Amino acid sequence: MAAAPPLKLPSKLPSPKRTSSNGSPRKPRSLSIVALKQNGSLRSHGTPGLRVAFQGSTGAYSEFAAKTACPDCATVPCRSFADAIAAVERDRADRAIVPVESTMEGTALRNYDHLLRHDLRIVQEINLFVHYCLLAMPGVRTAELRRVISHPMALAHCGRALERLGVDREAVEDTAGAVEMLRSEQMLDTAAIASPRAAVIYGLDVLAGGLQDESWNVTRFLLLSKLPEPLPPSSAGKMKTSMVVAHRGGSMTVLLKILSAFSSRDISLTKLEINNPTMEGKGPVIILDVRSPAMLKTFPHVLYVDFEGSIEDEKVKEAIDEISSFSVFVRILGCYTADPHIYDLH
Numbered sequence: 001m002a003a004a005p006p007l008k009l010p011s012k013l014p015s016p017k018r019t020s021s022n023g024s025p026r027k028p029r030s031l032s033i034v035a036l037k038q039n040g041s042l043r044s045h046g047t048p049g050l051r052v053a054f055q056g057s058t059g060a061y062s063e064f065a066a067k068t069a070c071p072d073c074a075t076v077p078c079r080s081f082a083d084a085i086a087a088v089e090r091d092r093a094d095r096a097i098v099p100v101e102s103t104m105e106g107t108a109l110r111n112y113d114h115l116l117r118h119d120l121r122i123v124q125e126i127n128l129f130v131h132y133c134l135l136a137m138p139g140v141r142t143a144e145l146r147r148v149i150s151h152p153m154a155l156a157h158c159g160r161a162l163e164r165l166g167v168d169r170e171a172v173e174d175t176a177g178a179v180e181m182l183r184s185e186q187m188l189d190t191a192a193i194a195s196p197r198a199a200v201i202y203g204l205d206v207l208a209g210g211l212q213d214e215s216w217n218v219t220r221f222l223l224l225s226k227l228p229e230p231l232p233p234s235s236a237g238k239m240k241t242s243m244v245v246a247h248r249g250g251s252m253t254v255l256l257k258i259l260s261a262f263s264s265r266d267i268s269l270t271k272l273e274i275n276n277p278t279m280e281g282k283g284p285v286i287i288l289d290v291r292s293p294a295m296l297k298t299f300p301h302v303l304y305v306d307f308e309g310s311i312e313d314e315k316v317k318e319a320i321d322e323i324s325s326f327s328v329f330v331r332i333l334g335c336y337t338a339d340p341h342i343y344d345l346h
């Protein structure tokens with residue numbers, strides 16, 4: 001895998017609006033949670049009662065992102081991201097939300113892998129500032145800590161702070177799940193890294209805030225749907241398209257051809273990530289070819305490409321046709337309105 005280029009959100013979003021999704025950044029919103037039981041038909045983002053599945057427990061960052069994207073939705077906690085996808089596939093949720101990249105760590109390839117194996121489409125993106133706090137059981141002091149637990153991304157984003165603390169690190173499924181675990185097992189030598197809101201929800205003490213190694217810490221989430229949605233009107237804002245290009249050899253040649261197809265038509269790329277897992281001794285990338293009959297295919301080389309424009313634009317169609325003619329596999333992952341905001345929920 002090529003080194004993941006950090007997301008350059010400041011330059012992509014010239015004057016990002018740090019927006020509180022509820023108009024009051026400090027006040028926790030009450031979240032409505034539904035169990036994984038209901039049946040229902042597909043609803044659009046704005047519809048009250050839309051069910052959005054996320055990986056984690058109540059208070060996870062993904063849940064905040066879901067509430068930001070669809071303020072009136074009911075969130076559906078799931079044990080894993082695979083379960084969140086399954087919830088949508090089995091109509092127990094209308095959408096799934098997934099963190100796919102962060103300014104500090106680049107692309108979360110594991111989550112992309114899940115996305116590629118299923119027939120879901122990206123229908124919206126959400127950029128969220130992520131602030132991490134160190135949370136412990138009431139009364140516990142920092143000097144008493146031996147261990148810190150959290151989601152792997154949170155542990156990675158707070159590496160320097162954890163080194164200074166000199167504690168063991170343990171990865172768990174999600175940040176809020178870590179807080180829940182502290183609470184239910186009454187752990188007195190362990191802290192969790194999670195949001196200030198998780199501290200309020202679970203009644204823990206905040207021992208420290210701003211734990212992330214870099215203050216500019218934005219995570220990009222994608223909202224996924226089972227069925228295609230009508231493209232938003234052009235008045236809704238700039239459109240963006242995500243696609244995957246997979247092939248069996250000559251990464252550099254394919255890369256140059258892709259760049260040429262886009263640059264010759266003046267189409268701006270907002271993401272370009274090369275994934276060559278077999279070069280690291282890992283298995284190939286598995287992608288569902290959604291054309292009929294749908295089938296799983298394996299590829300040693302994959303490129304994730306996001307660009308400005310809609311699949312209905314003539315020049316975008318031409319670029320995709322040109323790329324498809326290079327004996328590569330192309331799948332459009334979604335076409336959606338580019339999010340001009342960076343939401344701040346701390």
Ligand SMILES: O=C(O)C(=O)Cc1ccccc1
Pocket residue numbers: 055056059060061062063099130151153154173174175176219
């Ligand atoms: O664990 C969570 O709370 C999540 O939603 C995953 C995550 C972790 C860290 C940053 C963004 C999302």
